[in-house]
Amino acid sequence: MDQLIEITFEALLDTKLSIPLYQQLHSKLREAILKGVLPAGNRLPATRAMARRHNISRNTVLTAYEQLIAEGYLETQTGAGTFVCATLPDSLIMTTSPQPVPTQHKKEHTKSKDHLTPGSPAINQFPKSVWARLVSRAWRNANNSLLTHDDPQGYAPLRVAIAKYLHASRGVVATADQVLIVAGLQQGLKLIIDGLMEKPSTVMLEEPGYPGMYKTARMSQAKIIPVPIDENGATVPNQHDHNKHPSNLLVISPSRQYPLGLTMPISRRLELLAWAQETNSLILEDDYDSEFRYAGKPLTALQGIDGGDRVIYGGSFSKSVFPALRLGYLIMPPALVEPITRYRSAVDSFPSIMPQLALTSFIEEGHFARHIRQLHKTHAHRQALFCSAFNKHLSHWFDLTYADTGLHLMAVAKNDYQFDDITMAKHAKHCGLAASPLSITYHSTKSKHGLLFGFANIEEQKIDSALQQFSGYMPKETHE
Amino acid sequence: MDQLIEITFEALLDTKLSIPLYQQLHSKLREAILKGVLPAGNRLPATRAMARRHNISRNTVLTAYEQLIAEGYLETQTGAGTFVCATLPDSLIMTTSPQPVPTQHKKEHTKSKDHLTPGSPAINQFPKSVWARLVSRAWRNANNSLLTHDDPQGYAPLRVAIAKYLHASRGVVATADQVLIVAGLQQGLKLIIDGLMEKPSTVMLEEPGYPGMYKTARMSQAKIIPVPIDENGATVPNQHDHNKHPSNLLVISPSRQYPLGLTMPISRRLELLAWAQETNSLILEDDYDSEFRYAGKPLTALQGIDGGDRVIYGGSFSKSVFPALRLGYLIMPPALVEPITRYRSAVDSFPSIMPQLALTSFIEEGHFARHIRQLHKTHAHRQALFCSAFNKHLSHWFDLTYADTGLHLMAVAKNDYQFDDITMAKHAKHCGLAASPLSITYHSTKSKHGLLFGFANIEEQKIDSALQQFSGYMPKETHE
Numbered sequence: 001m002d003q004l005i006e007i008t009f010e011a012l013l014d015t016k017l018s019i020p021l022y023q024q025l026h027s028k029l030r031e032a033i034l035k036g037v038l039p040a041g042n043r044l045p046a047t048r049a050m051a052r053r054h055n056i057s058r059n060t061v062l063t064a065y066e067q068l069i070a071e072g073y074l075e076t077q078t079g080a081g082t083f084v085c086a087t088l089p090d091s092l093i094m095t096t097s098p099q100p101v102p103t104q105h106k107k108e109h110t111k112s113k114d115h116l117t118p119g120s121p122a123i124n125q126f127p128k129s130v131w132a133r134l135v136s137r138a139w140r141n142a143n144n145s146l147l148t149h150d151d152p153q154g155y156a157p158l159r160v161a162i163a164k165y166l167h168a169s170r171g172v173v174a175t176a177d178q179v180l181i182v183a184g185l186q187q188g189l190k191l192i193i194d195g196l197m198e199k200p201s202t203v204m205l206e207e208p209g210y211p212g213m214y215k216t217a218r219m220s221q222a223k224i225i226p227v228p229i230d231e232n233g234a235t236v237p238n239q240h241d242h243n244k245h246p247s248n249l250l251v252i253s254p255s256r257q258y259p260l261g262l263t264m265p266i267s268r269r270l271e272l273l274a275w276a277q278e279t280n281s282l283i284l285e286d287d288y289d290s291e292f293r294y295a296g297k298p299l300t301a302l303q304g305i306d307g308g309d310r311v312i313y314g315g316s317f318s319k320s321v322f323p324a325l326r327l328g329y330l331i332m333p334p335a336l337v338e339p340i341t342r343y344r345s346a347v348d349s350f351p352s353i354m355p356q357l358a359l360t361s362f363i364e365e366g367h368f369a370r371h372i373r374q375l376h377k378t379h380a381h382r383q384a385l386f387c388s389a390f391n392k393h394l395s396h397w398f399d400l401t402y403a404d405t406g407l408h409l410m411a412v413a414k415n416d417y418q419f420d421d422i423t424m425a426k427h428a429k430h431c432g433l434a435a436s437p438l439s440i441t442y443h444s445t446k447s448k449h450g451l452l453f454g455f456a457n458i459e460e461q462k463i464d465s466a467l468q469q470f471s472g473y474m475p476k477e478t479h480e
Numbered sequence: 481m482d483q484l485i486e487i488t489f490e491a492l493l494d495t496k497l498s499i500p501l502y503q504q505l506h507s508k509l510r511e512a513i514l515k516g517v518l519p520a521g522n523r524l525p526a527t528r529a530m531a532r533r534h535n536i537s538r539n540t541v542l543t544a545y546e547q548l549i550a551e552g553y554l555e556t557q558t559g560a561g562t563f564v565c566a567t568l569p570d571s572l573i574m575t576t577s578p579q580p581v582p583t584q585h586k587k588e589h590t591k592s593k594d595h596l597t598p599g600s601p602a603i604n605q606f607p608k609s610v611w612a613r614l615v616s617r618a619w620r621n622a623n624n625s626l627l628t629h630d631d632p633q634g635y636a637p638l639r640v641a642i643a644k645y646l647h648a649s650r651g652v653v654a655t656a657d658q659v660l661i662v663a664g665l666q667q668g669l670k671l672i673i674d675g676l677m678e679k680p681s682t683v684m685l686e687e688p689g690y691p692g693m694y695k696t697a698r699m700s701q702a703k704i705i706p707v708p709i710d711e712n713g714a715t716v717p718n719q720h721d722h723n724k725h726p727s728n729l730l731v732i733s734p735s736r737q738y739p740l741g742l743t744m745p746i747s748r749r750l751e752l753l754a755w756a757q758e759t760n761s762l763i764l765e766d767d768y769d770s771e772f773r774y775a776g777k778p779l780t781a782l783q784g785i786d787g788g789d790r791v792i793y794g795g796s797f798s799k800s801v802f803p804a805l806r807l808g809y810l811i812m813p814p815a816l817v818e819p820i821t822r823y824r825s826a827v828d829s830f831p832s833i834m835p836q837l838a839l840t841s842f843i844e845e846g847h848f849a850r851h852i853r854q855l856h857k858t859h860a861h862r863q864a865l866f867c868s869a870f871n872k873h874l875s876h877w878f879d880l881t882y883a884d885t886g887l888h889l890m891a892v893a894k895n896d897y898q899f900d901d902i903t904m905a906k907h908a909k910h911c912g913l914a915a916s917p918l919s920i921t922y923h924s925t926k927s928k929h930g931l932l933f934g935f936a937n938i939e940e941q942k943i944d945s946a947l948q949q950f951s952g953y954m955p956k957e958t959h960e
Contacts, residue, residue: 120628123624123627123628124624126624126627128619128620128622128627129619129620131619132615132616132617132618132619132620133616135612135615135616135619136612136613136615136616137612139608139609139612140608140609140612142608144603144604144606146804147603147606147802147803147804148600148603148802148803148804149804150803183828183831183832184828184829186826186827186828186829187827187828187829190827190828194699195699212829215826216826216827218826219674219675219823219826219827221701322627322628323627323628323630324627324628324629324630324830324832324834325832325833325834326829326832326833327832343699346666346695346696346698346699347666347670347696347699348663348664348666348667348670349663349664349666349667349692349806350804350806351663351806352804352805352806352807352832352834353804353805353806354804354805354832354834354835354838355832355834355835358834
């Protein structure tokens with residue numbers, strides 16, 4: 001056991017890297033657990049011993065251990081030390097015969113089959129009774145003026161709560177006056193194109209990139225230009241724009257590129273900001289699942305690096321609260337608040353008070369933060385189980401990319417097994433897996449084939465059997 | 481007293497008119513009460529005597545009396561007969577010194593000043609505690625699949641409830657599959673223009689007409705053509721359309737033209753339907769406040785006359801529930817359901833479950849119907865008070881048009897007193913009146929000046945003093 005840790009360590013701790021030591025330690029231990037190098041039930045060295053042996057501070061070790069405990073990889077047993085979770089991963093993955101499902105449950109499952117999208121959080125963890133209580137209290141105490149509340153930017157207390165939250169969690173620099181409440185980022189993109197941009201306008205989208213954004217952009221009259229992704233994320237476009245009002249919009253996901261999962265380094269961020277300044281272009285920063293970062297701190301949002309002039313920051317509560325809520329936000333540069341609000345008011349009046357009121361209480365009273373923490377634990381645990389089971393059953397056909405963030409993992413089909421991933425996604429859904437084909441994220445270049453698997457909204461005891469069942473659909477001739 | 485009724489009667493009951501006798505009787509009695517010809521506290525003839533004397537059936541008299549009782553004009557005193565309501569109109573209008581307002585209340589009033597729009601229902605009657613209870617129960621009992629509910633047409637049980645309700649109340653012929661839930665009619669118009677019509681498209685709007693629709697149409701790329709209003713409402717356009725897909729959309733308010741208040745007779749309705757068929761055009765029937773009809777039955781919706789091919793019927797719950805709810809609907813011709821839903825899905829995904837879930841319970845459990853009945857009573861009562869007080873203080877400067885429907889009354893400035901109605905609307909708001917200038921409903925022809933007054937959302941005891949205060953702003957030279 002101690003030896004295993006030693007081996008892992010040799011290749012790990014690099015004091016010259018900009019990544020903090022505790023984070024390096026965390027990642028490597030996590031990987032060792034996921035790969036089975038550190039099997040379930042094994043005891044880790046005491047923090048003091050670990051620190052001494054590797055000449056690092058005990059705090060560094062403590063921080064890494066604590067994070068892994070919070071994420072469900074490790075557990076402490078009083079007086080006995082720190083162990084790799086006993087329920088993780090083998091004992092659960094071994095469950096081969098799924099429990100019989102009661103009828104009521106079965107119906108629900110059938111109903112929600114359509115919702116097997118990789119972007120779902122752990123839906124069954126949402127505190128519905130808390131929500132019911134908050135909503136009820138908000139309406140019992142509601143002032144009559146709420147019934148006619150009609151701010152086209154959105155409910156002011158919610159905007160305050162969002163500005164505060166994003167500042168703390170993402171380094172977004174904005175007042176509540178810069179927040180525009182929208183139903184989601186697709187509505188946000190449409191409002192930006194239709195309401196702010198000089199016509200004819202050009203929308204530059206990541207290639208590969210999120211198909212929802214392509215769909216929305218295609219429905220506008222804008223010209224679409226794909227932006228290639230390199231190892232640093234979106235590359236700098238060569239479009240120029242010399243109109244008085246911006247006619248170029250670049251849509252990017254720097255925190256975690258969809259679908260490839262790359263995090264954009266600060267150098268590329270600065271290059272893109274410089275390009276936007278020079279060419280009078282706008283950037284929409286799509287921070288679609290930054291709430292779910294399981295290791296380390298995320299890089300500050302592009303918006304927080306920019307002076308606030310060129311970057312519109314967008315996010316939603318679809319993943320962190322629930323998808324049917326339909327609430328998201330744009331953080332606008334100050335000069336663009338008035339024109340986009342005026343446009344919104346003309347085409348969509350103002351957003352409904354109902355979801356806004358409920359969400360405001362949910363955030364203000366600390367339930368949101370608590371819920372996110374709880375999801376982190378569940379998601380990290382499920383991701384670990386998923387990776388183990390996936391590698392056990394499917395590594396012959398796919399390269400799975402680990403992720404420190406988000407709700408899905410990318411599995412690229414190995415060269416020899418290029419197959420129709422649209423059909424494969426259907427098979428996966430049939431097995432109860434949330435899967436989406438990789439090829440549909442390519443819009444103008446040759447598609448890679450593979451699958452994006454949601455790991456967050458699948459019950460622990462179903463993961464292994466679902467993946468095993470799915471492996472039955474793999475090409476037979478190569479399956480020993 | 482009996483003689484007064486007799487005089488009123490001579491000019492009234494016309495058996496050759498298509499209007500039912502009970503309705504003629506109802507209107508005339510109502511007018512007599514509003515004009516003070518039948519003063520408060522006076523006893524009406526017994527139904528049997530009334531019927532015999534005028535050679536009509538006793539049922540006719542009973543129906544008319546009952547409607548006036550329901551609307552708050554008459555009241556019965558057991559054993560003594562039917563009387564003009566004692567609290568209506570004089571005793572209340574006489575209140576010259578308004579009650580001192582507690583601070584809390586004052587604050588609320590100040591806050592809601594921005595919401596003094598003529599389209600508001602009696603906001604303080606909304607049963608917030610019932611709503612709180614329904615919402616809480618719905619969430620406590622919610623199936624997890626509600627959290628990911630994502631139907632781009634809207635929540636199916638709500639669509640069922642709406643189809644049923646519109647069939648019963650408006651003669652709309654549609655299944656739940658034809659219902660598209662929208663945030664409001666402006667969003668509906670935008671979806672129709674952007675998602676259904678061949679480009680370049682033409683939108684024909686009533687002149688004068690609702691400014692919100694103009695605003696939305698202007699924001700689309702459509703060409704706008706004004707449609708003149710004659711005494712039968714919107715006239716038949718001379719636009720033709722020979723595209724494969726419709727490129728002409730006519731937007732009309734046949735139930736009650738906004739702002740003039742005309743109801744379109746069946747002859748004109750048939751002409752417009754024929755025109756739409758011949759020219760491959762679409763009609764959007766805006767039934768913006770048909771829930772509030774105080775006398776008689778409304779004409780069947782245009783949608784119910786049409787085979788369902790050419791007419792999109794639209795309405796909202798902004799007035800019948802509360803404006804901040806932001807829920808409305810389009811009833812689509814069957815062939816257009818799929819394309820508009822596909823378009824909506826691309827640009828706006830799907831509507832939030834929260835307002836939909838609450839409203840579904842509100843309708844299904846009978847609260848909606850009960851609330852509408854309660855509002856009818858309050859609104860009719862407030863309209864009566866408003867008319868009396870208005871005529872007392874302002875008839876020198878305005879011609880007030882009575883209305884059997886809706887939430888507002890039109891007061892046209894008399895020829896000698898043409899004034900800037902935008903300034904006047906501000907003065908009126910300053911007096912606590914919900915007023916909107918008539919001139920802003922004209923977009924391409926010479927404006928009439930006047931004011932549209934909301935009567936539904938003003939507390940009874942404030943009506944007289946507010947109108948008296950407002951009369952202080954009238955031109956001094958002519959005020960004796």
